[in-house]
Amino acid sequence: MLVRTNTLLQGYSGIRFEILEAITKLLNHNVTPCLPLRGSVIASSDIIPLSYIVGLLIGRPNSKTIVPNGEPLDAQKTFRVADIDSEFFELQPKEGLTLVNGTAVGSTMAATVLFEQNILVVFTIVTTAKRIHKIDPLQKLKQDHYALKSAPKWLGPQIEVIRFATKSIEKEINSVNDNLLVDVSRNKALHCANFQGTPIGVSMDNARLANAANYGFKGAEVAIASYCSELQYLANPVTTHVQSTEQHNQDVNSLGLISVLKTVEVIDLLKILLTTFLVALFQAIDLRHLEDNLKDIVKNTVGQIAKKTLTTSADGKLQPLRFCEKELLQAVDCVYIFTYIDDPSSATYPLMQKLRQVLVEHAMTEGEIEKNPNTSIFQNIAAFEDELK
Missing domain, CATH: 1.10.275.10 (Fumarase/aspartase (N-terminal domain))
Incomplete structure (x- = not known):
């Protein structure tokens, strides 16, 4: 109205x-x-x-x-x-x-759908950015991050489609879209076809197609795969199914309202999909918090034990390894937590192997010191690992 x-x-x-x-x-x-x-x-x-x-x-x-x-x-x-x-x-x-000769119903529903769709666009941008922000810059990127690295290229064009549809519907709801028109200033009656709703049908077809992409979400994969498949099915255009009507007087029609109704289905389904992703994202944030806490505990433990076992020898003399604490802590940062989360002190896990590598590299540069059993770095390595256990 x-x-x-x-x-x-x-x-x-x-x-x-x-x-x-x-x-x-x-x-x-x-x-x-x-x-x-x-x-x-x-x-x-x-x-x-x-x-x-x-x-x-x-x-x-x-x-x-x-x-x-x-x-x-x-x-x-x-x-x-x-x-x-x-x-x-x-x-x-x-x-x-x-009163009846206009596109008000289709354009109103389209405007409502696009309002929600634009909110979902902002939501998608924020959650995608959140995932990109959580990538550890110290870790080598894997192919898993492909969808995130290329987000501007696959998300951007879809946003442009939605923006174009929004502008098109904005013009429609602010237009004079009935027939005939009365131009009082020129004392003329203008016969036209402004009531044709093709801008609505095409805009909604395009908007559904923009929603149908698989964004590469890998959490809750089975449910999301189902949602994506249904979205892709609903992305099929409605405007290609025109039936001639009114004894072929209207052999071309827009099917705009039908396209809007299908887009409403898509928006509802997209809300479910993004909610599922949001649950996965929240879980990822919780896990990252737990990981950060564990990493802080491991770094604190490694630092304390390094000071205790690597700073001085048994006779109280300063050891060359007293300078490697910073490198040990950097090594902790470079190892994925999931590789040692169940047993950080396991000799077969990457964390202990990386710490040992740092100490061995220091030992290899101190050839003269290694000749003296009292100053041997390799003996300190064994003490360091035993203390960690």
């Missing part, structure tokens, strides 16, 4: 202001007419769903509305609740066509 009123207020359609005031009162009192979601091809507008609003205004007994508490009202009660002072309207020439 808001979109249709916005169109008619531009003054090219031919309708009394009192009717627009009545529609505005329905909006202001949160009274919603009941419309069918199916039955429109948006060829010469959303005639069928919009006719239900017209039926309400002229007082058809089968017209229904819903108020915020969910109570259904007939036309008479609706006028009373919405504080519409006039009787039911008796439409004048052109007014019936003016």
